[in-house]
Amino acid sequence: MQPAALIFDLDGTLLDSAPDIHAVSNAVLEQYGYAPLSFEQVRSFIGHGVPHLVDCLIKASGADPEHGLAERMIPDFNRIYEEAVTLTVPFPGVHAALETLRAAGHPLAICTNKPMGPTRSTLGHFGLTPLFDTVIGGDSLPTRKPDPAPLRQALADLGGGPALYIGDSEVDAETAQRAALPFVLFTEGYRKTPVETLPHARAFSDFAALPGIVAGWPWDAR
Ligand SMILES: O=C(O)COP(=O)(O)O
Numbered sequence: 001m002q003p004a005a006l007i008f009d010l011d012g013t014l015l016d017s018a019p020d021i022h023a024v025s026n027a028v029l030e031q032y033g034y035a036p037l038s039f040e041q042v043r044s045f046i047g048h049g050v051p052h053l054v055d056c057l058i059k060a061s062g063a064d065p066e067h068g069l070a071e072r073m074i075p076d077f078n079r080i081y082e083e084a085v086t087l088t089v090p091f092p093g094v095h096a097a098l099e100t101l102r103a104a105g106h107p108l109a110i111c112t113n114k115p116m117g118p119t120r121s122t123l124g125h126f127g128l129t130p131l132f133d134t135v136i137g138g139d140s141l142p143t144r145k146p147d148p149a150p151l152r153q154a155l156a157d158l159g160g161g162p163a164l165y166i167g168d169s170e171v172d173a174e175t176a177q178r179a180a181l182p183f184v185l186f187t188e189g190y191r192k193t194p195v196e197t198l199p200h201a202r203a204f205s206d207f208a209a210l211p212g213i214v215a216g217w218p219w220d221a222r
């Protein structure tokens with residue numbers, strides 16, 4: 001059988017990037033005269049892309065969202081975000097798992113809500129760029145996840161065929177469902193829902209387990 005295409009989410013799935021996103025958030029808040037927010041607070045805002053995150057920062061700071069503040073903050077956020085790689089680390093075993101899956105013939109892609117600027121810089125920083133055949137970011141299309149269009153575009157770029165989506169969040173589960181792709185949940189990312197209640201076909205907490213899960217696909221219906 002043709003090896004399934006594997007499409008990965010980025011933040012909270014391949015990369016533990018919340019510390020950088022937290023730092024960027026607080027740098028922008030400081031620039032606008034607002035107090036810093038906690039790591040847990042900012043981490044809970046990750047998953048829907050930058051405009052949503054900035055809206056959450058403004059609300060959590062008690063700022064008046066009526067004043068076009070988000071429109072001014074977003075470009076400043078993106079400028080700092082583009083260089084924000086120093087506090088980010090790949091989750092353990094990511095490199096090895098991706099190499100194994102690629103060697104087994106799986107086309108690999110990324111479908112993330114992170115904008116393409118910081119997506120490119122983090123992938124480059126960790127030497128991950130050559131592993132992926134296509135990358136769709138949060139600003140690649142007019143819509144972002146959970147709209148299924150970005151995931152469908154990633155699969156189309158890979159030439160179609162059978163595919164799995166691998167991600168960490170509620171947004172990813174919904175996106176996979178709407179694109180009618182099986183969803184594999186990485187449990188150590190930034191989800192807020194318990195594993196049992198987040199719809200998924202398979203779950204894993206250690207990237208060493210992923211090649212085995214993929215090799216066993218198609219799984220028995222359950
Ligand atoms: O930028 C975000 O909010 C989240 O990015 P992700 O889609 O890679 O999890």
Ligand SMILES: [Mg+2]
Pocket residue numbers: 009010011012013047167168169189190
């Ligand atoms: Mg994610």
